[in-house]
Amino acid sequence: MEKSRSELGQIIIGVARDPLGLMGLIIVGVIVFCAIFAYWIVPYDPIAMDIKSRLQGPSAAHLLGTDQLGRDTFSRVIAGGQVALKVALPAVFGAMAIGLTLGMIAGYGPKWLDNLLMLFFDTIRSFPTVMFALAVVALIGPSLQTVVFVVMATSIPTYGRVARTQTLTLRNSEFILAERSMGASMARILGVHMLPNIIGVLAVLAAMDIPTVIALEAGLSFLGLGVKPPTPSWGALLKDGYSLIRQTPWLVVGGGLPIILATLGFTFLGESLRDVVDPKLRKQR
Amino acid sequence: MKIEWTKANVGRRGFLKGATALGAATALPMGWANRAFAADDGVLRVRAYGDAQNMDPAHSVGVVEEEVHASIYNKLIQYKPGEEWGWQMDAATMIEQVDPTHIKFALRDDIGFTNGFGAMTAEDVKFSMERIVDDATDSPNKPDLGPFSHVDVTSEREGTIVLNKPFAPIWSIALPYITGNIVSKAAVEAAGGRIGADPVAESGPYLRDSWSPKEKTVLKRNPDWKGDAPSWDTVEIYPIDDENTAEIAFEAGELDVTRVSLGSVERYRAGVPNGGSLVEKPSLYYVWMGMNVEHPKLQNQKLRQAIQHAVDVPSILEAAYFGAAEAATGIIAPGLAGHRASSLVPPAANFEKAAQLLAESGETNVTLTLDTLNKTTFTTTAQIIQATLAQIGITVEVNVLESGAFWASGDNENLQLVLNRFSMTPDPYYATSWFTPEQIGKWNWERFNSPEFNEIHESAAAETDIAKRAEMYQRAQDLMEESGAYRFITHEATPVIHSARVIPALRPDGLSLLRYFGKAT
Amino acid sequence: MLSFATRRFGLSLLILFVAVTVMFLMIRAVPGDPVQIMLGPRATPELQAQLTAALGLDQPIWKQLLIFYGNLLQGDLGTDVFSGRSVTDIVFQQLPFTLELIFASILWSASLGIALGAYAAAHPNTLIDRIAAAISVSFVAAPAFVVALLALLVFAVHLQWFPAIGAGEGFWDRLDHLVLPAFAIGLSWVGYIARLVRASMLEVMGESHVRTARAFGIAERRVVMVYALRIAILPVVTVIGVGMGFLLSSAVFAEIVFARPGLGKLVIDSITTRNYPIVMGSVLISTALFVVSTALADLINALLDPRARTAH
Amino acid sequence: MTDTLLEIDHLSVDYETGRGDLKALRDITFDVNKGEIVGIVGESGCGKSTLISSILRLTAPNTRFREGEIRFKGQDLLQSSERHMRELRGADISIVFQDPMQTHNPVLTIGQQMLDIQHRSKQSKPDKLAHAAKMLGAVGIPDPEARLKQYPHEFSGGMRQRIAIAMALMSEPDLLIADEPTTALDATLEVQIIERLQELQREFHCAILFISHHLGVIAELCERVVVMYAGAVVESGEVREIFHNPKHPYTRRLIECDPGHIKERARVLPTIPGEVPDLANLPGGCIFRDRCDQAMARCATEVPPLDQLKEGHHAACWLNHEEVTT
């Protein structure tokens, strides 16, 4: 246990040494902080309406103005971070966990299972996301969980394929053969020896995927398939902002800025993470 | 802060030209998109919400298709553009109600069908109307004709429309709207009884020149049209359902006429770009919140009444309709017979009374779901309802549904609260028909079951005395409201902007009557 | 190579079959009824029953599925519920608009992305590399519909450089109409591709054959553009192939905001109106589009990479 | 001086790293005459790769040339323009790398790659291809014209290494650097390559700087040899001299360790215990001291200079100083 913590510590230190990585770390840190403490930080209740002071421009009282229901945009942006993470984290990590499991099984298991899983992955991938989302939303109704499910389902193949490729590469590597020669079970090989070597690549992929997921939530919101009102999601902000862009451009700014910031943060973090985690690069150090 | 998207002086063309001619000033009026306004090309560009896919009036699915049908076909009578509902002669030179069940008409002799299908005859009128009520046609528009029986052809251009019983909406719905379109009997029969995406024979002032699905429909002047010549040579109809896009297209000079969103009204009141004008029309739509009286949670009438009083309509109008719409008093819009001057429950919420009613109901810890469509206006409205009901301690969860699922709510017995909006034709008969007991499980989502209401709906349609008829419909709406199943919200409004070169011809509810559009000189 | 192509084709057909079947079952499980939507509030029970029967919706699902496949084998996708037109016609009428949009978007975003990525990789850790990275990355998550709308406001209304709506007629006009939508949905790809190319370039540049090329004094330009880029581009081709599916989704937004005809819009409209024949037709075509584009990517990869050619 | 081709003169090279400067090469001095085969022997971490990339000036960005000169035909390469270096690479100085499987671009045909490296030639394309085919034939690739159209992966490792040699010799360079060209190959192929290289060297009269850790190969191929250890030259001289009369303990021990050297079956083999010191954190004195069984007090404090023991034989060890022997 202690060793893995020290490795994690090493990774964090490695990321923090890289200027872009540090920037990513800071941005992500701020977003996570705001998400956790959203309801203590926000100047106003993000769902409290004040119809009299609706559609106000940015001012000292309302940094990013108010929306059509007189809700404080800044507060909604802050609280929206929580929703974004509530969507992105389970979706991305869920997809990663399932994709990883299936991908490793496909890569390590028998050929027929590999073929079956690949068919499964390719089939899911072949639906345009929007079409899939529409059908699912129509089936189970729009909500946070639905968005999570749609995003998760559509990204499983990506993780699955990467995990499979990695597993295929690793399965003939000498250390796996060595484990097999000692009689290690499949579960042990996959869990103890493959997983730690694959998860790094997938974690990087996941970090870079988080902003894409947030943007996807915005897209679904635009089509009216996003989270339930009055939940303050960045996507919902963007959608409201979109329909009022001529009157109140700050609403789009409020929804768009955090997404772009989050993208920068997670991407920088992800790329820096890759540099640190990649053993090829680490050896050179 | 308000950003004005004023037009820049230098367009792309101007840019290029300016670079060569070194005279930026000369380039000024050459803006790229200005061509739409600058050149009087005789093309009227209008926006529709959707694509007119079917050229068969019997299978028309609403206003989008009717806009084209009304231009390429003729009816005995047409709606009159203007502020008041009314009709004018079209294919008929004479039309009169000889008794409550008989209407005599005579046709003009100068209307002919294209593709060599000859002059329009009374036989065509008979064919067009009778095929709609014929079961074999599967026409969704059959109910519009009500108790229509048949047409007696008395001569080549004369005939009598026969009803089974009196039917007041014949003048306001049946004849000037979808079911009134006259098609060529010979042409339809030659086409095998069904018209598809292309008209088989046209007779109106315009001919449908081309249709690029989801892109545009082009109407061209009918050279053989003998009536009043339309002002525009060509009409291009663009299907655009996104209001923002339509407004931007208008401002970019690519549309002459479009309905705009209520949120933009304030901005356009201050001035319409390119010298255009804003026309604010009422609308026939009615928006309400319904309560499913059969749902176990909502069977208590006092609870429903408490909810009625706790919904604050002015807030909704302010936030979701941008103050551009008025509160509704019922399902029948102002200007139509049967409109109520005021509702029984005032628009503004009365939380005291609501709380009192809730206490009387004995219900506590009420949690309800509110189903609504996934459009900003509705979700905004739903959130206000959610917030105002919270004030009397009722928790509401908003279910946002995409349209396919939403419109399938009729047989959803688990429906609790629903935010709904129906369209309307200019006759009260149309409005009441959905709330009859017969419609439970179909369109009467509230499962409002009032024999008296049903009785009024049946008899009012046959009532020809306008004052009496109005009274009956007002009573019908009272019944709805008393049941506690309805909280009327608004009839919306229809703000339309048009370019300076257009004199629009709009129905009182703001819909375009393309054949009457004029040119500003 | 041939057997590889045959197997790839067989797999594509299988994917197509599974995908279409799944979508068929899924869309049927969804509440909603085209008859009700079509007839609107005016439906009488008889009429509904008649139409349901006419559309074959009264049959059990498995039978409908069989009928669907039976028709499909004869090249018939069925008839549109609303307009009575052939679904094949409708879908193929919309397809070119979406294809041209997707191609235009890929073309510009991939060219710019590859150029940016290659430049950044050739000059790693320079200021320009960092700036290019920051700018391109920030576009990755810019939602297509917001970009589209802003592009409309700026370039169509404010500057009036490009037309706002529609798809245009004739080659130049259509191209003119493509600019803004292709910009809007391609933007997020620029950064994505640039990053991908940069990473894969850096990897290739570290391989020893690049060192060999340099050791022979081959001009740096040629080393980067030919020796390294040809290999670095391979994963990009795959990503673009897969990306076609995602681009189809983005196309929906561009088609809504720019009031363009297209498959994306058709899909949305047909699903929300439960227009089953069109849903199935467009699912079939868009899945086929995806399947073909991934297969094409594999093929291009095989052409670019002689190792892949003999490996299979 | 006229027949000296390459002079490495007191060359010191560092790598800047996060842990401080890694002193990869220190005070390297030796030279290569025209038409001569010089071997460089050393185990992992001795600085062979740094030396090669320094000569070609194809160094990593964190490389720092601290001191010294690399003179090629009298001109200091470290001061030359990048343009001049490019002119030299592949023309006057060419190189064969260690791993034949990765030395060619996998997506270009061998013919294309052999065309590209003739970028300085004014010949027509068919002439260039003919020249390429001729070279392939010279290194023993059968049916060279047809094989020009093939891709690297269609050749075996041995063939690829021969192609690499053909490419390196194509411009008739004055200096060929061979960086462990046979390490990745089987013994049978190794001899084939070495013999081929000897033949070609006689034909082209180029000098070869042959880097290898395989003492047998060096002994067979080279005339002179430079022994490197941990970034420094410890001994250099005639092959025969070095192998028969090594003057540095490292050289001596290295030769002893080679099992090929021990003719009779020995269950216990000689070794050099210990590890190469950390170049980022160099101990003072002689770098081999920790592993040397003859180390003295002086070895811990002073770096032994590379002394000339006799004509053409240099060694850096205090043992060779007279005061020790007395």
Add this chain to the structure above:
Amino acid sequence: MSLLNVVDLKTSYGPVNVLAGVSFTVQPGETYALVGESGSGKTTVIRAIAGLAPAQDGSVTFEGQEIRGAPERVMRPLRKDMAMMFQDPVGSLSPRLTIRSLITEPYRIQGMKDKDLDAEAKRLLEMVNLPTHFADRYPYQLSGGQARRVGVARALALEPKLILADEPTAGLDVSVQGELLNLLNDLRERLGLAMVIITHNLSVVRHVADRMGIMYLGRLVEEGTTETIFRDPRHPYTRCLLSANPEPDPDARLERIALKGEPPSLLKRPSGCEFRERCPFAKDICTQTPEWEVDGGHGLRCLAPLS
């Protein structure tokens, strides 16, 4: 009873016959070397023995028990007695595990939870002459020689009877190579274990192996005691291999026998004697297929043996 008995072992991947029938035996405590060019199938032999590569035909018995194609259930208890060492010293160590976990992995796999794993790790590290603080290091922090020793420690953890070692000195500097071989030799003597060593370095074989087999294209072409083979190779291929080993002596000019060309593709095995086309001593008779003949413990597959 021989410890390991391999009889006519065959492996093919699709049309590629990697092993075309290999037979040999290893006695307890004996070191047996398999020698040949790359692609001759050496690695496949020991992987097939350990059940890591498929073997479609033939028989492998370990202590009298048939283990070819045996399920892992049967194999696992046997793996205590049969350990493997791999070519790549660092690459054969699971990169995310500490050295302690790595060398005690066999105990965990065999379910020996009652062992004091820390103490075992210490014992094993000491056995292979590595400092005990190495237990907390990761593979990438080790040099090739150190990693190699970790591999040895792990292979010896359960005190096996047989070690299958694939190129145990590959990638090692000459100065360290001896250390490893000495260590193995030392342990072999102390623990009495038998070894199968694969290598292409003949100099190494001479010092460590009791007997050796020479492989060509997935078959043994010659087998015998190391001494006889070095002294008197009968197969031309063996002779070529032996002569192809450059000696670290500038004056030693071996009478080198040039081997023509490269090994043929396994997909296109030559007819007759498969070495014929490269053989400097080929005769007309070599168009016939040679059989494996054993004479006084010396096996040979050649129709025109050297005397």
